[in-house]
Every structure is written in structure tokens, then in C-alpha cells.
Amino acid sequence: MKGWTSPGFFEQQVRHIQERYNPYSLVGLMKYHSEHGRMPSHAVVITVDDGYRDFYEHAFPILQRHGVPATLFATTGFIERRLWLWPDKVTWMLEQLPHIGQEFTLGSITIKAGDINDARRRDIWEKWIDHCLSLPDKDKHEFILSLASKLSLEFPSEIPKAFEPLSWDELKEMQDAGIEVGGHTVTHPSLGRVTKNEARDEIFGCRDVLNQNLGQQERTFCYPNGQPSDFQDFLPDMVREAGFLGAVTAFPDALGINNRYLMRRHVSGDDMFQFYKAVSGVELLGHRARREYRLQPDASAA
Template identity: 35%
Template sequence: MKKLALKIIEKSGAFSLFNRFTRNTATIFMLHRTTRKQKPGEHLLTTDTLHDFLDYLHKHNYRVVPLSVYVDALINKEDTYKTVVFTVDDGYRDFYLNAFEIFREFKYPAAVFLTGDFIEKRLFLWWDKIEYAINSTAHEEINLEFLGEGAIPITEKRQKNEVILKIVSYCKKIGNQQKLQIIDNIIGSLDVDLTGQPEGIYEPLNWSEIEEMSSDGIEFFPHSKTHPILSHISRDEKEIELGQPKKIIEDRLKKSANIFCYPNGQPDDFDQETIEILRSSGYIAAVVGYEGFDSSKDEIDLFRLRRFPVPSDLYHFKQYVSGLEYFKRRLRSN
């Protein structure tokens, strides 16, 4: 909804009128990156905004529960009135540096999905490779012949961002080996050294930080081994991608890691074979990357639990958690 309309609802105190629509469902939010201060051109969740979100939930008596508790509630058909769940994808270190202290302040849980080889420091996430190469190169243009476009200038930040988005979008649609080869070709053509480990904004969590957070209310689950589009790889590759990170997390933390997050998580990014392997590997549920609510009153596909990208302002946050968004979607479906 438009922010003006949400402000009117806020001033009239009408958000609470929609709370009855939160019964038997929950709002699951999906976070990726957090920052203490927004830089020009960035669209990351700031710590101030996150603090405002959690403070609102605390003051208005919402239940913020671990993802595992919500999955159990769905299985057992329990009421989930005014329930919110936070999930965090990939395993970047900025969650520990920026967001963890805010969750700890409110004693609220979150579920972090770890990309196995990234955490084990064997992997520079593939989209970060593209971004790093284009932002770091001394070259003033890039050859996008593989997209049918030829040489494109990348001297300005806007040009770089457009090219990064274009390449990443294309790479999500092609086979895994073809994607990796294209990225290697880009890095080579731009004369960028990517032989070291990810640092700075690209740095992963380390196990000391993971263990500390695990003992303080944060859950950890697998997000695959190397973050491929699972529908683009073979069954044998899927078994490795789904099985290895689960074993690593469970061995390190001595806790169950039986909920999965599909890389990218759109409907075409995984298939029924993926779900069959998840079940046989001991997983009980999985979250996707597209929007929606799941209700314990309905027949639920536990391997397609829907989430919402965390909004950028408090008014839209209230829209999602209050029941207003659920009410809107129900109206549209009738």
C-alpha cells in the first residue's frame, strides 16, 4: 500500500483491527545484508531500521519465535496469533557485526541459513565475484558478447550496477557449469585477482561467531554447499549440496539442522527431485524466496514455506505483521 494510506491507518489506530487475520499463520521475513549506515546507492537494511522493527514488535506484544518452533506449530495445527519469524540467508558476517546485538537486546531469535563452502572459507559467492570484479577492475569496459551486446562502458557507478544486475540475472537462468565458466571468463578479462578469501563486505561468518550466536537464541540451518540453482544440477550433485552442509552444521553445533533454504528460492529454482532428496536426508521443511502466508488451517506444503523480503520502512513492516497484508491478499483471491 502507499505510505500515505498506511500513515492514515496508523494515526487512526486501525492496524490492530487486522490482528485477527494473523491467527493460524505467521509473517516470515527474509533478510540478507545489514549495515550500520546506508551508503549512497545502497539498499541495505540499516541497524536503526531493524531496531525500530523489533521495538515495535516488543511494544505491541507480538510473538517472535524460532523458525523451528513455527514449523512445529504448523505440523501440530497450533494457533500462531501475532507471530513473526526472522530468517537470514547466506551467512554473511555483517549479521554478527550489525544485527545480532539488536536481536539479543530484545531476546528475539532468528534463523540463519549457511552456505557450507562459504562458511568453510572455500568459496567466494558467485554473485559477489561478479560484483567485486566489475567494481575493482581498472578496465573501462566489459565485453558482454555472451549476452549479445558487445563492449559496454563501466566507468560510472550506475553503469557498473546495471551490468552487474544484468549478468547476475542471466546467470540465474543457465546451467551451473556454464555460469561458473562465464564468471571465470569475466574475472580473467577484467584482470582481477580473486584467489584470496572474501573480505570486508563479502566476508562470511566464522565458527566462533556461529557458536556464540547459537548459544544465544540464533538457529542455523543449511542453504546448500555452494549456492547453485538446484534445478540446474544433477541428482548426485543435489545430494552433495543438500547433505554436506547439514552434516557440517550438526557436527559443529550438536543441534538438528533439519530445515532448508533453497538458493534463490523461486518456483523454477528447485524441483520435486530436490524435495525428495531433502526428505530422505532428514529435513522436515524448507523455505522459499517468494512471498506469501501459510496457514495451519490449510493443507501446508512444508517444503514450500513462503517468506517476505523485509521492508525498508516501519509503515510497511506494520502492514505485514498486523494482518493487513494477509487481509488484502485474501480479498484479492476471492
């Protein structure tokens, strides 16, 4: 979605990082920091979330070719094919619909009757996704089921090919080749809207499944969705207690990587200008110059 990159651009970016920077996996960077008491110079970490199969098909060969490590954050319930990621369900529903027969309203969003072209599909997709993001996990899944029932659609029991996860064998092969497989919870809920017990099940449960299937390893963690509203104050300590060596958000601000359990990330996609801004640190300097803190500095103090 947000950081989608096509293979051609990704290869250019990986080559640029390999030529001018010091690429690490996130766990590799954390280990360097503990050994040396400081970060290596010009370090860059490439991270990819969720665990889709296209990472193995497209990104992994490129990373291998250039000898660049990376971190892949895997949602373990998705890898085990017990669930598909909910935005994909929204995408799938819209793909099934050439036409909406009758106007309907659900969750304060009204969809008018008529044909669905690409622009309209995009527009409806964004409205539904935004609405889902505003809901607690359970309500979100109920909303998606109500949508499917309104549209007389039934989700296939197998995850469709376009949205398939990596297999454990593929993950193991990549881990052996220097790709860190980090944690990204079991079911990918917003951790900003769960109880402490639920958060614990998601964080510790994901760690256990990764270690059972890929062997005991040091790993890092990524908060699902990763926006300021997806946090609660107790989370960094819980992630540390689960043994993860660090954790990342999905937004950048002036704090950069000051807090090891709330390290900010910069988006990269097919926009090479954005890529250069992110990788060179110019974007971070901008946030610092404007003193932008999207999570309170107090809440983020290491």
C-alpha cells in the same frame, strides 16, 4: 541485495515485532506446531540467508537486546571459506573497474567502452546477475571466469572483508543464544537445475557439516535463490528425508505457509511500508484475494 536492511531500520522492525507479535525461530515454530497441532497466534519468524559476517556484527546484538530469536540459513562451503558467493564476485569485479577500455560482448550482453560511474555500475551489475541467474550452475561459474579474464582481473584467494562469512565460533555463540542455524546447501546452486544426486549432496552434505561443527540439532532449510524456477518436485521430500523440520522459498504467494516444506517468505528491507504489509499479513491477504500461485498448488500440496 533484495532484502537488505540497515541497522537503524532493523532495530525499529525488531522492536515492533517484539512489542506486537510472537517471534520464533523457524525451527521453534515447527516444534510448536508438532506439539500443539496448530501454529501459535501472531507468530513472526525473522530469517536471514547465506551466513555473512555482518549478521554477527549488526543484527545479532539488536536481536539480543530485544530478546527476539531468528533463523540464519548458512551455506556451509561459504562458512568453510571454500568459496565466495558468486554475486559477490560480480560486485567485486565491478568495484575494480573505473573504466572499460574496449567494448566487449559476453553471453549476449555488450558492454561499451568508457568510464564507470555508480549508475552504470549498477546497470551492468543487474545485467550480469540476471544473465547468471538464467544459467545452470556450471555455466554460471564459467561465465564469471570468462568475465574476469576479459577484464584481466584475478580473484583474490582470500574472500575480501566486505563479503566475509561468519566463523563457526560465531555461529555457535549465536546458536547458544537462541538463533537457529539452518541449512542453505553446501555451494548455493539453483536446485532447479541440478541432478537428484547433486541435490542430495547439497542438502545432506550441508546438514552433516552443520551438525559436525555446531552439534546435532533440529534445523530447517532454505532453497538457494528460492524462486519458482529454483525448484523440482522431488526437493521437498528430499529435504524432509534429510531430517529438516521445514523449508522456505524466497517469494510470497497465496499459499502462505500451508506446505511446511515450501513455506513462502515476505521480503523486508529499509521500506517500512513494505515491512508493515509483510508482518501484518496484509501482503498475504492481497495474494489470496488475487489467487496468486507462483508454484502450482498441486506441486505444493502438503
